[in-house]
Amino acid sequence: MSDYGEPPSHDGNRRTGWAELGSGETVELARIGARFGARVLDAIIVGVVFFVLILVFASASSSGDAADFSGFDVTGILLGLVVGIGYEVVQIALWGRTLGKRIVGIRVIHAAHGGLPGWGKAFGRWAIPGLLALIPLVGWLLSILCYVSATWDRVYQGWHDKAAGTLVTRN
Template sequence: MSDYGESPSYDGDRRTGWAELGSGETVELARIGARFGARILDIIFVFVIYMVVLMIMLGGWALSDEDSGVFSGGLAMATLIGPIVWLVYEGVQVAVSGRTLGKRMTGIKIINAAHGGVPGWGKSVGRWVIPGLISLIPLAGLLLAILCYVSATWDRVYQGWHDKAAGTLVINA
């Protein structure tokens, strides 16, 4: 039995919509459509939070005031704040409850594939790091990050590369 989820009625690469955890428990996997919907909602939530944090941190700075050097400083800060906001938003929620706001709204949950509990801090951050850091690569990064999520569509237990690396599954809550 795999710690990364194995179908209880294993039939080659056939997808059944179910996985057996390392503990022997059987769980129903979240469908790709629900995962996609949750990701879109999370992107919206993170964008709103990012904009609020950015406005607070930049305060009265005018991003277009190139003479004072504020533009380059503000742009650098904006670039650094994005990944931090995303990591805090997703990392904390997944580590503590296995669910982000978007996942709550779509009725899905991330679990540790070995025992079915919440992923915890290491798996939560590890799961985020794969697409999060890949997306920072100039030009090809965004495409590779999207491919990381899309890779779940051809996996037998709907695990994207980030799920495989962290040892997590996404299930119906």
Template structure:
């Protein structure tokens, strides 16, 4: 093998911006910057819905005699409902959330090219959160810190992956692709 062939082989293993997806062919990957913009937009939507619901539900569920822990529990339960309802449901049914629609990207099942479905969407959502939630009170602080760092690195891991897959994408067998040319890559 010549030096040129070795360089081409090395480049083909690195980031090309394209990936083969069964049943739909070669598709363009969403860039990390575009995915970040979608995540920020989705975070704004979820926070807005949570603030509204927390205040509306809080008026009926929590009264002045309820402890601070009770109010915190109600607020976190509402937030969890919105996170699962917003992220998992939309990804399972349509492959995209409102933020992903705006930046024109979607999540696809790597093996079929279709929508991820409920199981894969739940895995994608849960992988970054489960380590921190499971370890929060059970293990010593250094282990909890390591779990937190892992949860932060999970979405960042797509930056150095050849297919722009974060650990959550790899666990679920999904990839995020561009669906059109309306949005300029960030």
């Protein structure tokens, strides 16, 4: 902010930490460190939920004392999709933030008007890195690159934000 409490104006392609919405409103962008922290927290939460569900499904499918993980490839992928959509898409669509984003104080907004992204944008934002991760051998690298791409963008938009038309802002 300036000394007068006004956000700085757009300065070409230079990063200012601010973005102007389609409505003309100016918003303060979330820093990359906060976004990274939120992503790590969300990954831990999703990982724990996924791990518990895998154990429950494997134990339920076994007939003996040991859990049976055979044939779990397709079930694991489907379970991962359900957990990912259930965690990320639902929270972003309804509240504009996941638990990890809430903890670090950031939110996802619709780039045109600053409101909640809605279901389509929330799903699109999740689907880009989520589906990239399914590509054999290089998918995980492409998924990470999708998030890292925000580091060189003027308004800190990763590929998933650009595709969905969203911005990540400070509260």
